[in-house]
Amino acid sequence: xxxxxxxxxxxxxxxxxxxxxxxxxxxxxxxxxxxxxxxxxxxxxxxxxxxxxxxxxxxxxxxxxxxxxxxxxxxxxxxxxxxxxxxxxxxxxxxxxxxxxxxxxxxxxxxxxxxxxxxxxxxxxxxxxxxxxxxxxxxxxxxxxxxxxxxxxxxxxxxxxxxxxxxxxxxxxxxxxxxxxxxxxxxxxxxxxxxxxxxxxxxxxxxxxxxxxxxxxxxxxxxxxxxxxxxxxxxxxxxxxxxxxxxxxxxxxxxxxxxxxxxxxxxxxxxxxxxxxxxxxxxxxxxxxxxxxxxxxxxxxxxxxxxxxxxxxxxxxxxxxxxxxxxxxxxxxxxxxxxxxxxxxxxxxxxxxxxxxxxxxxxxxxxxxxxxxxxxxxxxxxxxxxxxxxxxxxxxxxxxxxxxxxxxxxxxxxxxxxxxxxxxxxxxxxxxxxxxxxxxxxxxxxxxxxxxxxxxxxxxxxxxxxxxxxxxxxxxxxxxxxxxxxxxxxxxxxxxxxxxxxxxxxxxxxxxxxxxxxxxxxxxxxxxxxxxxxxxxxxxx
Numbered sequence: 001x002x003x004x005x006x007x008x009x010x011x012x013x014x015x016x017x018x019x020x021x022x023x024x025x026x027x028x029x030x031x032x033x034x035x036x037x038x039x040x041x042x043x044x045x046x047x048x049x050x051x052x053x054x055x056x057x058x059x060x061x062x063x064x065x066x067x068x069x070x071x072x073x074x075x076x077x078x079x080x081x082x083x084x085x086x087x088x089x090x091x092x093x094x095x096x097x098x099x100x101x102x103x104x105x106x107x108x109x110x111x112x113x114x115x116x117x118x119x120x121x122x123x124x125x126x127x128x129x130x131x132x133x134x135x136x137x138x139x140x141x142x143x144x145x146x147x148x149x150x151x152x153x154x155x156x157x158x159x160x161x162x163x164x165x166x167x168x169x170x171x172x173x174x175x176x177x178x179x180x181x182x183x184x185x186x187x188x189x190x191x192x193x194x195x196x197x198x199x200x201x202x203x204x205x206x207x208x209x210x211x212x213x214x215x216x217x218x219x220x221x222x223x224x225x226x227x228x229x230x231x232x233x234x235x236x237x238x239x240x241x242x243x244x245x246x247x248x249x250x251x252x253x254x255x256x257x258x259x260x261x262x263x264x265x266x267x268x269x270x271x272x273x274x275x276x277x278x279x280x281x282x283x284x285x286x287x288x289x290x291x292x293x294x295x296x297x298x299x300x301x302x303x304x305x306x307x308x309x310x311x312x313x314x315x316x317x318x319x320x321x322x323x324x325x326x327x328x329x330x331x332x333x334x335x336x337x338x339x340x341x342x343x344x345x346x347x348x349x350x351x352x353x354x355x356x357x358x359x360x361x362x363x364x365x366x367x368x369x370x371x372x373x374x375x376x377x378x379x380x381x382x383x384x385x386x387x388x389x390x391x392x393x394x395x396x397x398x399x400x401x402x403x404x405x406x407x408x409x410x411x412x413x414x415x416x417x418x419x420x421x422x423x424x425x426x427x428x429x430x431x432x433x434x435x436x437x438x439x440x441x442x443x444x445x446x447x448x449x450x451x452x453x454x455x456x457x458x459x460x461x462x463x464x465x466x467x468x469x470x471x472x473x474x475x476x477x478x479x480x481x482x483x484x485x486x487x488x489x490x491x492x493x494x495x496x497x498x499x500x501x502x503x504x505x506x507x508x509x510x511x512x513x514x515x516x517x518x519x520x521x522x523x524x525x526x527x528x529x530x531x532x533x534x535x536x537x538x539x540x541x
Contacts, residue, residue, distance in 0.1 A: 094277030135385030184233030186217025
């Protein structure tokens, strides 16, 4: 046999062997896969590792449900916990219980202390002047929202109450939606229990993670009068308060009308707590509390003068906590400033999702994990429009020591009014012989262009130090801080602020801005309300 013939024979035998071996190997792989597939369920069942819906690992971000629970017009002193400044012990036992087991932030702030703009900032992680959501109208359609991101991540999204005010965009769709008419005017704890349980149970049965925004309509006006009528479907609070036993916050005068309205307010706050307790009960009854993160906050301060729809400390600070049992250890942060603009990126970070593009907020997940975080020393808050077409632009920065407020609309001609003052402001005006109270009324109605407060010694913002020579250096410092924040965040009001020493030019610039870039819009809420019935027909239940 020649060498060439021998070489060909050897190659033939090698090729034949490779083909036979390869076919055998492929058959063995198929058999191995089949055996593995058959054995996995038994192995997991015996080892307790089967991650079915009933046995999810609460520490896994892939299994995490989310509830954001908002109070409506709850002041920073509105809960019972002393760590939040509460002076009415036992007022909110259900909220206190979960807060004590969570991570509490005593310096948490809403960036805009008025209902719809505040909720828009939560959903977009953007300042209203950047998203187009700077009043009671919606953000631009190209703006990304938390609801869209969670739906894209496989979440079912639900909302209870304040639906149009929380939609953020006209195109927003919820998988599950009930507004106040189906929730006892947003004041029925038992209805919130039923609706929460139905949605959560459906999600659990189909192994779907959920995001549920629960919006109580308490303690928004009308407050619950003890001898008054209940709104349609509303329930009585579990406890009622008298004017004699209420705490009067220092930014309000201690007069009979204030005490009376505050007692009604605390009645409504107690019903808010009843509602929160029933929602927690629903989560426990369905068995999902252990793998549900709960965020609690208010959209703004109490509906009283110098609080809601302003930039004062008592308007913007909120009692916020995050609860995730078995993962986030109970802790109280007193020196880190958290803002609601940070919620969206924080939740995405928590879920291991990519950081949303083009947003202004910053994740505070390191704090939830018990760590420290730099850049948390100042809060930047703002107002553009409140509940009407007249702009009342306000910008503020505050830290642990001082608060500075810029009011370019103040000219002793424009009068500030909102729909949330009750009879308190009228009672204050009636005390004509009390010069101190009359000065407060005048400030409330007309303001001054600059306000500067020593928050450490005057947290109620009673003494404006803007014209006090002893504080010139400090005020100049906080002017610079505000300017830096406005520049950093692309605030279009910056040009007016840069001309603060030329009042006529400043006024001209802000008026031009609010007739063009930050123009008022009408009709968004009404248009969105017309879509809710259609969404309810397709409710995920």
